[in-house]
Amino acid sequence: MIKRSLLLFTVMGFLFSSCSISKSARAQRNLFSGTWNLDNVYYENNTxxxxxxxxxxxxxxxxxxxxxxxxxxxxxxxxxxxxxxLCQGGDRFFRWSVVEPQQSYQSQLQFKFIDDKRKDISGGYGYRLNIVNLSEQSMTLKSNVSVDGTPVTVVYEFSKK
Incomplete structure (x- = not known):
């Protein structure tokens, strides 16, 4: 009985630890929290x-x-x-997370669109942006896209409100 209970607690501990996010991801989530202004959108790696x-x-x-x-x-x-x-104004809602780096990649912001009742409206598709800089006052995100077969990086610069 004791061995069975010990095995159960070990398995439960492993499951809980595998489902939780790391301290690094938690720290980044805390830095994201709040209101940001997207100050600038520009392009790198192409003219x-x-x-x-x-x-x-x-x-x-x-x-x-x-x-x-x-x-x-x-x-x-x-x-x-x-x-x-030029712009259809209004609110766009999303569900987001911080994705931990795999090997040599940097952390990423991942999000997909939801409605105001938190239901998925993106068909499971979403977006990932590389987190280049994230502090209490500023954030820089980048995404790599292709234009006519040539790589271009879209840069998003934010400031905390």
Missing amino acids: GNFKSVIFNDAEDICFEDSEWFFRDNNSTGRYTIAQSS
């Missing part, structure tokens, strides 16, 4: 002028000065785009 639709939602210019809110206790958030002649 010329770019115009793109970001997150299959809106043109890049619509995201500049958008407000992003991350709630770490339930992994939900939203970003708000201002209404203009």
Whole structure:
């Protein structure tokens, strides 16, 4: 009986530890928590002028000065785009997480769109952005895309509100 109980506690401990996030990911989640302003969107690794639709939602210019809110206790958030002649304004809701680095990669912000009732509306698809810088005051995220077969990096610079 004692051996059985010990085995059960060992298995339960392993399951709980494998499902929890690391201290590093928890620290990053805490830094994300709150309201951010997306100050700048620009492109690296290529020359010329770019115009793109970001997150299959809106043109890049619509995201500049958008407000992003991350709630770490339930992994939900939203970003708000201002209404203009070029931009369909409003709130977009998402579920997010921090993905731990695999081998030599950096941590990533992962998110997918949900509705205001927290139901998945993205068909299981989502986005991952590399976390280049994350502090209490600023954040830089990057995503790698391909334009006519040439790699381009989209850079997102945020400041904490």
